[in-house]
Amino acid sequence: MSSSRALVGSTIVLAATGVAAAGAVALGIRQRARRERPQRADSRLVAKWVLEEPWKGNWSVIERHVSASYVGQDLAASESMLGPAGLRSALERYVSAFPDGRVTVEEQIVSGTRVTSRWTLTGTQTGELDGLLPSGKQVTVSGLTVSRLDHDLVVEEWRSWDRLGLLVQLGAISEPAHA
Numbered sequence: 649m650s651s652s653r654a655l656v657g658s659t660i661v662l663a664a665t666g667v668a669a670a671g672a673v674a675l676g677i678r679q680r681a682r683r684e685r686p687q688r689a690d691s692r693l694v695a696k697w698v699l700e701e702p703w704k705g706n707w708s709v710i711e712r713h714v715s716a717s718y719v720g721q722d723l724a725a726s727e728s729m730l731g732p733a734g735l736r737s738a739l740e741r742y743v744s745a746f747p748d749g750r751v752t753v754e755e756q757i758v759s760g761t762r763v764t765s766r767w768t769l770t771g772t773q774t775g776e777l778d779g780l781l782p783s784g785k786q787v788t789v790s791g792l793t794v795s796r797l798d799h800d801l802v803v804e805e806w807r808s809w810d811r812l813g814l815l816v817q818l819g820a821i822s823e824p825a826h827a
Contacts, residue, residue, distance in 0.1 A: 689713075695763040695795040696753045698802050702739050703751045703769075710736050715801040724811035735805075741778070746771030746787070763795045769809075773818055780820050787817040 694713050701709040710732045720729035722738065729735045743749060749771025757764045768790050773783045791809025795802050815821045 689800050691761070691763050691797045692756050692758060694797060694800055694802065695756065695765050695793070698735075698795070699753055699765055699767055699793060700751050702736070703743060703749055707736060713800060713802055715798065715803040718801075718803055718805075720805045720807065722807045722809075724807075724809060729805075742769075745773055745775040745777035745780075745782075747774060748772050761797050763797065765793045765795065767791055767793065777818075780818060783818050785818055787814055789814045789817075 697709045698713055701707075714732040714735055716731055718729070718731050718735060720735055720738070722729065725738065729738045746769075749769060751767050751769050753765050753767045755766045768788060770786070770788045772786045773780070775782055789810045790813075791807060793808075794806045796804040812821075812824075816823045
C-alpha cells in the first residue's frame with residue numbers, strides 16, 4: 649500500500665512539474681514573440697517617412713510603408729499613382745530633376761486613419777523635368793498631402809501642391825498678373 653501511495657505521490661509531483669514547465673515554456677514563447685514582433689509605428693511618422701525619405705535616397709521606405717493596393721492622387725498629375733511602384737516612379741521624376749531637393753514636413757494633423765501633412769520642397773533644378781531643360785534655379789514650393797493608413801501602411805493619398813509656383817520659379821511661364 650505504501651508503494652502505491654508513493655507511486656501516486658510521484659505521479660502528482662511529475663504532473664505538477666510538467667504543468668509548471670509547460671507554463672514556463674509558453675510564457676517564454678509569448679515574451680519572445682512580443683520582442684520579435686515589430687512595434688506599430690506612429691501614423692504621423694509613417695506619413696512623414698513616405699514624404700521625406702525618398703528625397704534622401706531611402707527608397708526602401710516605400711516598400712515597407714506603402715500598400716500594394718496604394719492609390720495616390722496628385723491634383724497636378726493626369727493619372728493616379730498605383731502601388732509602391734507607381735509612387736516611386738512619380739517621385740523619381742522630381743528627384744532626378746532636383747537631386748539636391750528635400751521635402752520637409754512642417755506640420756501634421758491626425759484624424760482617425762488619416763494624416764494631413766503640410767510640407768515644403770526646396771531644391772535646384774539640375775535635371776530635365778517634363779520637357780523643361782535644367783535651369784539651375786532654386787525653387788521652394790509648398791503642398792498638402794492627406795494620407796490614409798491601415799496600420800503601418802499608406803493605402804491612399806491625396807496631394808495638392810503649388811505646381812504653378814514651381815513653373816514660375818523655373819521661368820517656364822510668366823508670373824500671372826495681379827489684380
